[in-house]
Amino acid sequence: MKRINRFFTAGLLCAVCSGAAYSDNLVILHTNDTHSQIDPNDKGLGGILRRKVLVDSVRAVEPNVLLVDAGDAVQGTLYFTLYGGEVERKMMNELGYDIQILGNHEFDNGVESLAEQWKNVKADKITTNYDVRGTALEGVFKPYTVKRFGDKRVGFIGINLDPQGMIAHDKSTGVVYLDGIKAANSMAWYLKNVEHADLVVAVTHVGYSTENPPTPSDIDLARASEDIDIIIGGHSHTLIDPEATSAPEHRIPNASGDSVLVVQTGSRGVNLGLIDIDLDSKRSDYRLIAVDSRLDGRIDPVAAAVLEPYRAGVDSLMNVKIGRMAQEMPQSGDLLLNWVADIMCRMGEDFSNRPVDLAIVNKGGIRRGLPKGDITKGMIMTMLPFDNRLVVMDIKGEDLAEGFKVMEHRGGDGVSAGFDYRNIDPGRTYRLVTIDYLANGGDYMEPLTHGVVVAKSPLRLDETLMDYLEKNKKKTIKYRDDSPRM
DSSP: OOGGGGGEETTEEOOOOOSOOOTTEEEEEEEOOOTTOOSOOTTSOOOHHHHHHHHHHHHHHOSSEEEEEOSOOSSSSHHHHHHTTHHHHHHHHHHTOSEEOOOSGGGTTOHHHHHHHHTTOOSEEBOSSEEOTTSTTTTTOBSEEEEEETTEEEEEEEEEOOOTTTSOGGGSTTOEEOOHHHHHHHHHHHHHHTSOOSEEEEEEESOSSOSSTTSOOHHHHHHHOSSOOEEEOOSSOOBOOTTSTTOOOOEEEOTTSOEEEEEOBOSTTSEEEEEEEETTTOOEEEEEEEOSGGGGGGOOHHHHHHHHHHHHHHHHHHTOEEEEESSOBOTTSHHHHHHHHHHHHHHHHHHHTSOOSEEEEOGGGOOOOBOSEEEEHHHHHHHSOSOOEEEEEEEEHHHHHHHHHHHHHTTOOEEOTTOOGGGOOTTSEEEEEEEHHHHTTGGGOGGGGGSEEEEEEEEEHHHHHHHHHHHTTTSOBOOOOOSOOO
């Protein structure tokens, strides 16, 4: 079924419908992990106003369209740091999202703040496996939703990750996690057999493949299911592009031997996913649409006006120069991670007045890279957006070694220079600098909870780094990383 290709001419979405109605078809547009990337990124890709152009173009030629988000729409740029989710909520309402679920970063400002924002979200808000009774979120979410298209019914469920080990406990207090596979299977069965849904779609924020237990992944959900037809995923930032030669598998056999379509768009809103479904046969096609500058000539002025009042605060911080780098430090490389770890080590010694053995920082805590040349306050605040503070702790070697096993499992994190994690003495006590999120067991670093915190910085990590840059403002910072790390 290649009907999906009629939307495109020379790579751009076009309204080229001949006037024929496709009432037997449903088009689901979807996003995940857009992380407050309201404007295009440093490479000129993405941007929510461009996304609206695509969404409106599909709606102009299709009678049955749903717009779905799979979580982590917030956290990652100054729009969230300054405005706490208000911008993302208003703009997603402007785009007319039909269904939204939570990601883990929606909890970054706590349950009460989350509830205040999401009470004003116009989309259907679903979570099938979070019990939020007794919290500020009670009454905000439904366990499922059913959409009707002619005589066809499509059911949607929302499956979220286990907060334990990923979301700071004080940010998700009272939220009870229910087993993802059991919740998905039971609700999908209910939708098929009681609500008489013709199709069941699971919108998830658990990740494409299992990296960190105990949360089951999209692949786990697909293999264990009998009644789920499509999984629209998030959390792992997996780019599933069927046209790419090395694309992750997107047709997963379920427990009955049928195929489940599993999709995800990567991250930062640089792509929009499009699933084209024949509601009679349940066959589906899937592809990604690039969100780029070719759409700029069709930006909606009404949506642009909604965004405009928020730009001044963002731009003011992005223009305050606080340092200069001799080389680019990409977000994806070890260079930036290790540079941050080295500064943490130095600053940890300064505020604790004690020598330390090492510093570690998780790659998930760094949300953008740094360019060669001028560095601004806004860049550092965007790079380190979380409310994390440096801590100095004493930890037994055996526990530190277990922590490094967790870090190795996810491909390594940032480690300060001069420390060889392969030769940790299990009987020795080490003095470690890290962030309080990891010290409290965040990012699955439970072994660090066995350590004893001996000092804590009053400054956030971004403030610490900005202080370092300000002190070195008169010189261009050159950094060589030729010591062994992870």
